[in-house]
Amino acid sequence: MAKEYQNIFPTGNKVPPAYFTGNAYLTMLLQNDKNNEFSIGNVTFEPGARTNWHTHPKGQVLIVIEGEGFYQEKGKPAQRIKKGDVINIPDGVEHWHGATATTGMVHLAITNVLNEQGVVWLQPVSEEE
């Protein structure tokens, strides 16, 4: 994996398997504070890795910095996303994101924090979905 990617940031630690399928890694780049009402993380998805379905109480912005993957909102078709894409995820919309089966993906996640909460985790995404 390391060789395929432009590693701008350290890969970080494996994310909690309760909320993800496959191998994904997180490096936190910024915690929310007085001025910045959001956190910033760098998320690396190995091929086949993806988040569970989840929502963000105040939305999230993804900035894809390497590779290709998918973003899907519940009830809509999955859309292909790739390096250079910016995805503005609305608040409260159930969705998932992750790599394709054969290609990894690295994205920054800028997660708005509302009442100390940035994400609500839901069920895993099935292979059919």
Add this chain to the structure above:
Amino acid sequence: MAKEYQNIFPTGNKVPPAYFTGNAYLTMLLQNDKNNEFSIGNVTFEPGARTNWHTHPKGQVLIVIEGEGFYQEKGKPAQRIKKGDVINIPDGVEHWHGATATTGMVHLAITNVLNEQGVVWLQPVSEEE
């Protein structure tokens, strides 16, 4: 320049010369909206390019994604910054950022917006500074 850099984002348009020294370019990636009380821009500095002195009413986060440069707060020594660094700029602190004389730099700028304002531009940075 193009060949030296990992161009994740388009280089964009030249920034207003009234606020910068040298050649710098901006691509806006996100405008502030209801959930995101910040804008995101990708700024490319050619070697020798830098901002004027300026302040941010609600702070700014820089994420260096390529090259090397400087960040300096008024009254403090300039500090070297490089690919992978995250700089959390406080509100109201006069500062500048830019490339070194010989090395370009690309950074994301996440600019918090307060009362519709993200930045207050001041005087150019002298060569001595």
